[in-house]
Amino acid sequence: MKKDIAYVATEMLPELPAPVNTHGPIAWMRANLFSTTRDSVLTILFTVVVLLALYKLLPWLLIDSVFLADSLRNCREIDTGGCFAVVVSRFNQLIFGFYPPQLYWRPILTFVLMFVAFAPLLHDNLPRKMLWFTAVYPLLAYWMLWGGAIWGPLLILAMVAGVYFVYQYASKTLSAGLSLLAALAFVVVWLLFIQTNLSDAITSTIGFVGLEPIESDKFGGFLITFVIGVTGIVASLPIGIVLALGRGSDMPTVKMICVGFIEFIRGVPLITLLFVASTLLNYFLPPGTNFDLILRVIIMVTLFAAAYMAEVIRGGLAALPRGQYEAADALGLNYWQGTQLIVLPQALKISIPGIVNTFIGLFKDTTLVSIIGLLDPIGIMQPIRSTAEWNGIVWELPIFVGLVFFIFCFTMSRYSMYFERKLDTGHRN
Amino acid sequence: MKIKLLTLALGAAAVATVGTSASAATLDDVKAKGFMQCGVSTGVPGFAFTDDNGDWQGFDPALCRAVAAAIFGDANAVKFTPTTGKTRFTALASGEVDMLARNTTETFSRDVDLKFTFAPVNYYDGQGFMVRKSLGVTSALNLSGATICIQTGTTTELNLADYFNTNNMTYEPVPIETNAEAQEKYLANACDVYTTDASGLAATRGSFEKPDEHMLLPEIISKEPLAPLSRHGDDQWADIIKWVRNVLVIAEEKGVTAANADEISKSSKDKEVLRMLGTLDDFGSKLGLPKSWGMDAIKAGGNYAEIFNRYIGPDTPIALARGLNALPGDGGLLYAAPLR
Numbered sequence: 001m002k003k004d005i006a007y008v009a010t011e012m013l014p015e016l017p018a019p020v021n022t023h024g025p026i027a028w029m030r031a032n033l034f035s036t037t038r039d040s041v042l043t044i045l046f047t048v049v050v051l052l053a054l055y056k057l058l059p060w061l062l063i064d065s066v067f068l069a070d071s072l073r074n075c076r077e078i079d080t081g082g083c084f085a086v087v088v089s090r091f092n093q094l095i096f097g098f099y100p101p102q103l104y105w106r107p108i109l110t111f112v113l114m115f116v117a118f119a120p121l122l123h124d125n126l127p128r129k130m131l132w133f134t135a136v137y138p139l140l141a142y143w144m145l146w147g148g149a150i151w152g153p154l155l156i157l158a159m160v161a162g163v164y165f166v167y168q169y170a171s172k173t174l175s176a177g178l179s180l181l182a183a184l185a186f187v188v189v190w191l192l193f194i195q196t197n198l199s200d201a202i203t204s205t206i207g208f209v210g211l212e213p214i215e216s217d218k219f220g221g222f223l224i225t226f227v228i229g230v231t232g233i234v235a236s237l238p239i240g241i242v243l244a245l246g247r248g249s250d251m252p253t254v255k256m257i258c259v260g261f262i263e264f265i266r267g268v269p270l271i272t273l274l275f276v277a278s279t280l281l282n283y284f285l286p287p288g289t290n291f292d293l294i295l296r297v298i299i300m301v302t303l304f305a306a307a308y309m310a311e312v313i314r315g316g317l318a319a320l321p322r323g324q325y326e327a328a329d330a331l332g333l334n335y336w337q338g339t340q341l342i343v344l345p346q347a348l349k350i351s352i353p354g355i356v357n358t359f360i361g362l363f364k365d366t367t368l369v370s371i372i373g374l375l376d377p378i379g380i381m382q383p384i385r386s387t388a389e390w391n392g393i394v395w396e397l398p399i400f401v402g403l404v405f406f407i408f409c410f411t412m413s414r415y416s417m418y419f420e421r422k423l424d425t426g427h428r429n
Numbered sequence: 430m431k432i433k434l435l436t437l438a439l440g441a442a443a444v445a446t447v448g449t450s451a452s453a454a455t456l457d458d459v460k461a462k463g464f465m466q467c468g469v470s471t472g473v474p475g476f477a478f479t480d481d482n483g484d485w486q487g488f489d490p491a492l493c494r495a496v497a498a499a500i501f502g503d504a505n506a507v508k509f510t511p512t513t514g515k516t517r518f519t520a521l522a523s524g525e526v527d528m529l530a531r532n533t534t535e536t537f538s539r540d541v542d543l544k545f546t547f548a549p550v551n552y553y554d555g556q557g558f559m560v561r562k563s564l565g566v567t568s569a570l571n572l573s574g575a576t577i578c579i580q581t582g583t584t585t586e587l588n589l590a591d592y593f594n595t596n597n598m599t600y601e602p603v604p605i606e607t608n609a610e611a612q613e614k615y616l617a618n619a620c621d622v623y624t625t626d627a628s629g630l631a632a633t634r635g636s637f638e639k640p641d642e643h644m645l646l647p648e649i650i651s652k653e654p655l656a657p658l659s660r661h662g663d664d665q666w667a668d669i670i671k672w673v674r675n676v677l678v679i680a681e682e683k684g685v686t687a688a689n690a691d692e693i694s695k696s697s698k699d700k701e702v703l704r705m706l707g708t709l710d711d712f713g714s715k716l717g718l719p720k721s722w723g724m725d726a727i728k729a730g731g732n733y734a735e736i737f738n739r740y741i742g743p744d745t746p747i748a749l750a751r752g753l754n755a756l757p758g759d760g761g762l763l764y765a766a767p768l769r
Binding site: 072076089090093218220275278279280370372373374380382383384386391393394 | 472473480487516635
């Protein structure tokens with residue numbers, strides 16, 4: 001080392017933390033909460049309001065609340081706060097309704113398998129073969145929840161295979177439209193004449209193989225919410241896509257049917273459709289038909305959501321630049337290829353916030369079924385409140401139900417944001 | 430309200446034009462199904478609620494069970510369909526349920542316009558008032574100027590207006606939607622008075638932390654006869670409901686209970702009792718029922734008094750007195766035509 005340099009530091013000085021007022025909570029508060037006089041005043045004001053609310057609410061909600069008691073009277077003897085013992089005591093009814101307790105594993109397993117079925121749709125790094133399970137899942141879920149002989153669902157699978165072969169065979173000689181009609185005719189004939197008879201015939205020859213049948217009036221609580229909500233969500237998306245494409249079609253009949261359907265459904269409140277499902281349909285169906293109420297409601301809710309979904313997706317289609325459609329044509333792709341490979345992937349990506357919005361709305365709209373006497377979480381509060389033990393309970397049940405709804409809706413909303421970020425290719429229009 | 434009118438109108442229209450979709454012989458349908466379908470409310474304290482096991486209990490389901498027992502000899506051969514105030518009549522008219530036992534007031538328009546047949550009244554209700562004792566009021570006639578919690582869109586709202594108008598009094602309505610909301614409002618002093626059916630008031634009062642601080646005023650300002658009902662046009666079925674209800678009342682008159690019915694059927698010398706319990710004559714077959722129909726109905730849940738006391742009587746939190754629902758001998762209106 002040279003001697004003429006007075007001092008050379010040979011060691012790196014340790015890093016010091018940045019000054020307190022430029023980072024950390026104090027700086028954050030200074031920048032966000034107290035940056036101006038007006039901000040400071042508002043901050044203090046709202047802090048006081050929040051603290052006051054918590055001061056009033058917390059004792060009732062957590063500190064003085066009772067979670068184990070056998071009646072409201074008992075709750076009041078124990079403490080002065082909220083009587084959440086009602087939620088604990090009737091937890092099973094709030095979740096499963098009147099489903100037989102020894103069979104709770106069926107809805108639970110169905111719920112767990114739902115995630116397995118959704119997984120390949122939501123994550124692209126999973127093996128594609130899992131999609132086969134996804135395709136079979138609706139039938140499996142129906143059979144697990146309602147029970148009955150396995151032959152029914154198996155025959156439906158056979159029908160799907162049959163439809164495929166009929167279409168393949170017909171399209172060799174007939175045009176695409178006529179083949180589609182032939183396939184449709186096959187479905188109608190199968191459902192009207194073959195399905196039940198064959199299923200009964202198999203049961204009588206081979207015997208009953210299946211699960212104990214559970215009737216719809218045993219369904220209640222969040223089980224109903226999920227059955228109606230998830231079916232509606234899953235079925236409304238494809239129907240909505242078809243409707244949106246149909247609305248943009250050049251064929252006048254297709255366009256008219258789609259526009260008519262969408263505008264009719266959107267012009268009518270959901271509650272009216274539910275009343276039609278619960279009461280009016282009974283008059284039109286032949287006497288003795290036992291058309292399940294939950295099934296009727298699912299159909300109505302799905303149609304309702306599909307109409308809204310169609311408009312959300314139409315918004316996505318309209319947002320695509322004209323050039324994308326022309327590019328598809330220029331590549332020599334036909335309508336279906338162009339739609340499938342170029343138009344829909346982009347349009348759906350644009351529509352994600354709107355689609356999830358519709359999903360969440362639909363999920364929460366399922367509580368309307370309490371008006372027509374189905375005992376969903378809202379509906380089942382009434383009979384619980386009417387028992388001698390729990391009469392007088394007001395807030396505890398809605399708070400619990402609201403919490404559960406919040407968890408699921410918030411999860412959906414978070415997931416959609418993650419999905420958007422993942423699919424974001426940076427091409428902002 | 431509009432929806433309600435619409436459903437009612439549609440229901441009535443459909444019944445009038447198409448005819449009921451259920452066939453006339455309800456009893457045959459019920460026997461073929463192996464169970465009866467009974468429409469109950471979605472929950473009224475004491476009158477209909479679900480217990481820990483999810484079974485429907487209460488004053489109304491008890492009648493359904495008695496009818497089912499009379500038909501099948503099995504009080505559990507009944508399925509309950511919860512119906513709301515808006516769906517109850519269409520559910521019955523369309524054949525979704527075979528009978529309604531659902532806190533339904535018998536009125537002209539329901540009987541004649543909507544084409545239902547009411548069995549004899551099984552609970553006489555009426556609109557009453559509940560106040561705090563500290564208010565120092567002893568009669569509804571002292572209520573001028575009071576704030577009153579009242580459910581909107583109900584007949585109680587109209588009854589209240591009429592009553593105050595007739596007596597030249599004024600009041601300030603506090604509109605509420607549900608009974609639970611009314612309890613909160615009333616307890617929070619948002620209104621001096623809560624008015625609804627007297628049975629509902631009693632149930633509400635029973636749920637309070639300190640029921641003794643509240644009282645029901647003696648005035649009952651409307652008639653609300655609650656009765657089970659079935660569709661027009663099937664007299665046999667209507668007769669079954671009517672006579673099961675009558676049997677429960679006669680059983681109380683004669684002191685026949687679920688516990689002693691077997692013994693009395695052997696020991697009694699009263700011909701009406703013997704007829705009721707199936708020892709003498711075969712009245713069951715005239716209704717299309719087994720000979721033991723009366724015995725089975727009584728054993729399902731006891732006689733009228735037993736059912737009343739179990740669900741809404743003085744020993745329950747609802748603590749309703751028999752009042753109008755006592756036998757004529759005790760100053761009530763509960764009267765059953767003789768079984769002969």
